[in-house]
Amino acid sequence: MPKLNLSQRRNKPVFSQVSDTNKLEKLLTPRFKRPAVRLTPSPYITEKNITKRWEKLTSLTDKNALLDSQSLNDADLYNKNIEHYIGTVKLPVGIAGPLRVNGLNAQNDFLIPLATTEAALVASYNRGSQLITAAGGASAILLNEGVTRTPVFAFQHLADAGQFVSWVVTQYDHFKQVAESTTSHGKLHDININVDGNQVYLVFEFHTGDASGQNMVTIATNEVFRYILEHSPIEPKDAFLDGNLSGDKKPNAHTMRHVRGKKVSADVHLSRQLVEKYLHTTPEAMVKFGQMTTTGAALSGGIGVNAHYANALAAFYIACGQDAACVAESAIGMTRMEVSEQGGLYACVTLPNLMVGTVGGGTSLPSQKACLDIMGLHGNGKAKALAEVAASLCLAGELSIVGAFCADHFSRAHQKLAR
Structure with missing residues (x-):
């Protein structure tokens, strides 16, 4: 048997499955027979449609x-949130x-649903809180806010693109009027x-009030996009509503x-005594951990440096x-820790992409509204605080996870609570 190189060794289980080429071709050949299972033609929520699906x-x-009595009773409430x-x-x-x-906007002792x-x-989040x-x-402090959509236009030549840009920079007031005609909240x-x-990529940035705003911004930008296609003195050969420059749902x-x-920054000053009492480690150990893991983040090509923002945000967003x-x-964002002049720990985070x-x-579905109500943060005027x-x-x-690693409690906590 010939020797396998490193990449082949990694894929050896795959090679063993595809040794029979006839079988492989049969498995991977497209099939055009009618599907055995079909969805209802209508995506909307009606009792008839739900019965047919089941x-x-x-x-x-x-x-x-999946469809207990509560889910059936509340079905109409979901009509604007889901299909089928x-x-x-x-x-x-x-x-x-x-x-x-x-x-600046949130002033309270919050119980956080996750x-x-x-x-x-x-x-872990309870301990850190x-x-x-x-x-x-x-x-x-909420430092800045804005939601973007980025239409893209392609032309025959760079000179055409330049003429297009020269026209665009004169149109801000028109674009603003057209965009804001679609929404009572977006600016x-x-x-x-x-x-x-x-x-040419145009980055349209909106303030969206108390809504997260992705749909609002898409609709408003689409109206401007249509205006541009109708009125531009230089006709683009290709144009698309989004050119993937916005970073929508992608780390960037x-x-x-x-x-x-x-974009929000938050910080805290912890005395040495509090670090030792709650985290069972020292400020120096936590700062050293931060320094070494920052190098690790750079080596892995990470965007920003943090331990696990995704854990908090996934649980918080879903709730x-x-x-x-x-x-x-x-x-994505930056976590930074320093030993303070008093020998305690200074820690801060900056998150530029909180949607x-x-x-x-x-936000107004029954369970989700209840979670926002627990914090007193449902409705108008509360998004900045959230x-x-x-x-x-x-x-x-x-703070909690870095403390757990420094005190060698990380694995122990998962063994105790996850088994």
Whole structure:
């Protein structure tokens, strides 16, 4: 048998499955027969549609696990949130806190609802929250906000692109009027231009009030996009509503120095005694851990440096009716720790991509509204406070997990709570 190189060794299980080429061809050949299972033509929620969908599903699973009486009674409430509805998935929700936040917009001791199936997660955020509260609370500031959509236009030549840009820069007031005609809450805040040869990317940045705003911004930008196609003195050969420059639901480096959603910074000063009492380690050990893991993040090509923002944000977003896919972009940022002049620990986090809202989306669904109500953060005028709470929660998680690694408690906690 010939020797395998390293890449072949890694894929040896795959090679063993494909040794029979006839079998491989049969498995991978397209099949055009009619599917055995079909969806209802209508995606909407009606009792008739739900019944039809379950005609095919009852032989596969227990209907009551997804469509219990509550899910059936509340079905109409989900019509603007989902298509082809068959029921609800129940996730356990835990409470962490109290977390004291001293923010420009959030001023309270918050009990934080977190929806997760990961044991030890709520316990970790609970410990970090109580530590921060014992230190007098986290300071938090919403630094900036804006949601973007980035249409792209392609021309024959760079000169055409230049003429297009010369026209665009004279049209801001028109674009603003057209965009804001589609929404009572969204405001066009800025337009940036990025030229790449014969392609022009326009970055439309909106303030979206108390909504997270992705749909709002898409609709408003589409109206401007149509206006441009009708009125531009230079006709593009190709044009698309989004050129993937916005960073929508993708980790991206641009917003590390700018913003998408809400940009928040939060910090806390911890005495040495509090670090030892709650985390069973020292400020020096935590700072050293931060230094070494920053190098690790650089070696792995990470965007920003943090331990696990995604844990907090995924559980928080799901519990509170946020768009969970936005964790992909929201979970980047910077965590930094220093030994203070008094020998304690200074810790801060900055998150530039918090996509949160307190109206719209899933925020008014029964369970999600209940979670926002626990914090007193449902409805108009609360989104900025929600962002400051989210950043403070991430700070609590960073302190707790770094402390666990430094005290060699990380694995022990998972063994105790997850088994």
